[in-house]
Amino acid sequence: MAPPATDTLPQLLAAHSGPDRHYHGLQHIAECLQWLEQLRSLVARPAELALALCFHDAVYDPRAKDNELRSAEWAQAVLQAAGATPDAVQRVYALIMATCHFQPAQAQLPEDGAWMLDIDLSILGASPARFAQYQAQIQAEYAWVPAADYALRRQAVLRSFLQRPAIYQTATMQAWLEAQARHNLQQSLAAV
Structure with a gap:
């Protein structure tokens, strides 16, 4: 996989640093990544989970109902452009979509989905x-x-x-x- 485009990190940091980001910002992402570091040995695919955590609130508008979808689509586009395998792209996408916390109880979580939700x-x-x-x-x-x-x-x-x-x-x-x-x-x- 090629590295992501050089403008991806600045765009992601800018998205999480918006003036309306009181909770869903860099502090939340940093706390999530600290948890991932503690749990790394228990997680099946820590690099993919890290990517999902970094992107899961990349799009956040408290008035919108499609934040998770738009965040997942952004991650998908970045990973595809970087040459990630289709399976890896789909796994990261599914992890981000798992953060729709009010899904039906019978919804099937992706691999590492339980960790994604618990960390979030x-x-x-x-x-x-x-x-x-x-x-x-x-x-x-x-x-x-x-x-x-x-x-x-x-x-x-x-x-x-x-x-x-x-x-x-x-x-x-x-x-x-x-x-x-x-x-x-x-x-x-x-x-x-």
């Missing part, structure tokens, strides 16, 4: 201080939504995570983050 949701199990910062960052991204509407919608999202039998897909992340994530979510809901 690792923020839910962060320290209380980091979780509070995350909550404020998400609220800033949705500042255009009337406060009462935002509160109702956010409560519904947080409850949906709590209603899952497990927030995390992998036994490793369940052991490391599940209890803290549930505590954070319950505290957040109780504060409203």
Whole structure:
């Protein structure tokens, strides 16, 4: 595979650095990549997962419903132009699409898909201080939504995570983050 076009990294950094990126920006990507580094020995294809993590929020507009698709298509175009194998391109595309967190329960995850989801949701199990910062960052991204509407919608999202039998897909992340994530979510809901 040839290296990606020289303008890919600056474009990706610029996309994640937009002024409207309060949570879905470089800090989130850095945190995801730190988790990947910790989990590398457990992941089947760490390089592909790293690419998927870097691209998974490349397109992010809180008003849009197709962010994952547009991000996956961007990654697909970059990887195809770099000469990646069709299988590798499809795997990265599928990993990014797996981050549509509200898919039907029976949806089949791609290889490393459970790691992709768990790393993306690792923020839910962060320290209380980091979780509070995350909550404020998400609220800033949705500042255009009337406060009462935002509160109702956010409560519904947080409850949906709590209603899952497990927030995390992998036994490793369940052991490391599940209890803290549930505590954070319950505290957040109780504060409203």
